[in-house]
Amino acid sequence: MVTEATSRSGFGWRLLPLAPILLLALVVGAFVSGGSSVVDLIGKNPPPPDLFDIQRVEFAPREIRIRVRNPQPEELTVASVTIDDAIVPFTLDGPATLKRLRASTIVVAYDWVENEPIAVGVTSSTGIETVSEVPAAVETPSASARGFFGYAVIGFLVGVVPIALGLLWLPSLRRADPKWLAAFMALTGGLLSFLAVESLSEAFTLQAQLPGALGGSGLVLLGVALSALGMTFLSSRLARGRAGAAGLGLALLVAIGIGVHNLGEGLAIGTSFAFGELQLGTFLIVGFMIHNVTEGLGIAAPATEARRVSFAQLIGLATIAGAPAILGAWIGGYASNDVLGVLFFGAAAGAALQVVVEVGRFVARRAPGGLRSGWVIGGYLAGILAMYVTGLFVG
């Protein structure tokens, strides 16, 4: 039997897997050439909604720029533009008739009033108006060196600084009783669980605002899967044949998991600020710092296992976990993209979940009493609670 099968493995047999694809192409071709005849059997298609996806509204001195995308399969034409319910002359940077998922920028000369709400309407050729309400018109930052530096400082303050401060708990943790140490490891698991849920919720919120054609929940899953699998691969490399990552390796995993989350956090801050939806006041920045200092503690806990941790390694860990907030703020401030946002937050959830599993394994192995010990359960719940309570500062 085996020899017979191998003797058939000629050229023709290798093409056989292509047969379903070729047949599919034929069926699709026949269906498409038939026009709407199949749909007509069951009824009539309703007209397309003809709503635009208003992606960005940017304010420059005496000018408003509106980026619109066609989210539907049928073509969509920009016919009329209103600002605060008044028809305005406009020019287009791009085509007026947009094919599926194509975008154009509408440019309107307009004396907008600073800090006041403004409504931008784009009407299609079928008279359907899509309105985007801007809560407060503020000049959109352009890519100046000053602004670039500003975003970096914000990212540094809310990402790197608190995590570095949290890492300073390392010497105290080293002296702690093993039971306490287990509790702190569990706390790391708790705060990462919190971050995973928070990121996932953020990803789903963002995807709900995306046009259906751009993926939705599948995009979230893609982000989660990509990062979870990437982290699994990384953790198996770091474990180097042992049962699981431990010590500095585990600390690195935790730092990466937190780093991916902070990338998303930076992105959200940058985007919201650029669109005048977020007041980056002192209170908010302080809130983020308090919120994120617990993340430093989370990285410090597994690092206690390592015999020696150099200062450079600590700085490295803080950078890995915190610096992505800077990158995120830049992306959010200058090139915000909702698809990217969904992917980032999905990835943050995946990475955090994977590290929770990793930390769980570690605690199960090392903690006195394993996962069922009161110290571990208490620590885990404390981690979630700490994130929740400090999260109130940024709510």
Added chain:
Amino acid sequence: MGHAAMIGPGAPAVGGPNDLDALLYPPDALPYKPGRVREYTLTAVDKEIEIAPGVFFPAWTYNGTVPGPVIRATEGDTLRVNFINAGSHPHTIHFHGIHPTNMDGVFEIVPPGGRFAYEFEATPYGMQLYHCHATPLKKHIHKGLYGALIIDPKEPRALAQELVMVMNGYDTDGDGANNFYTVNGRTFYYARYPIRVKRSELVRLYLVNLTEFDLINSFHLHAAFFRYYPTGSSDQFEYTDTVMQCQGQRGILEIEFAEVGTYMFHAHQSEFTELGWMGFFEVVE
């Protein structure tokens, strides 16, 4: 910026300079003659019309335009309007004025493919109007089934340059609020093509409001005053530069421009103005 950008080629209006002449300039008034019959044919047709550049509205029309044609008769004429319903929904024509109730366009619903001859004596003189009275009324009116009906007095009015303006709105996205406002059916049309009148001659403007959804519409003239005759059925007038009308209200404006120049007119609801209801008189020697 400002209105300077909204005059001439800068104004976003559809079509060429004489497209709306049939709606702006009424047929000539005829002197009173006993026993005369004035006959018109109105056909209801579904038609997609361009109301603002690139914006199309699936309208229900009389004779293919929104508003429908201007009907004119002299008081005492027999007015015969042959109505053909070539649309996809039942329609009627309801005329404002004094007439037998069986000619009122309320009880004789004309089905698609059907016809009906409305016949009654034209009275009283003044600015009247007509519109479809099939239900749902709101839908049948805002889709575009309306127009101006002028009934001239037996004693002819003074010679004048006569104009008709039907104020309306279009709810293009079906949310029960208008997206565009116009006179005679196209946004900013008379901003794109100002109405040319002579300084030395009286201007008589027949004005009616057929805007759906909004409670009122209005007309405001810049830099000049006019005599406003509500409904145009008496000699009573108000000397003003702004009048307001609810739906179905109408009147006659008589303007004597003292100087040549460009006189703006628009609804004095700023929102309507900026959504298309604005234009200019170009007064020349």
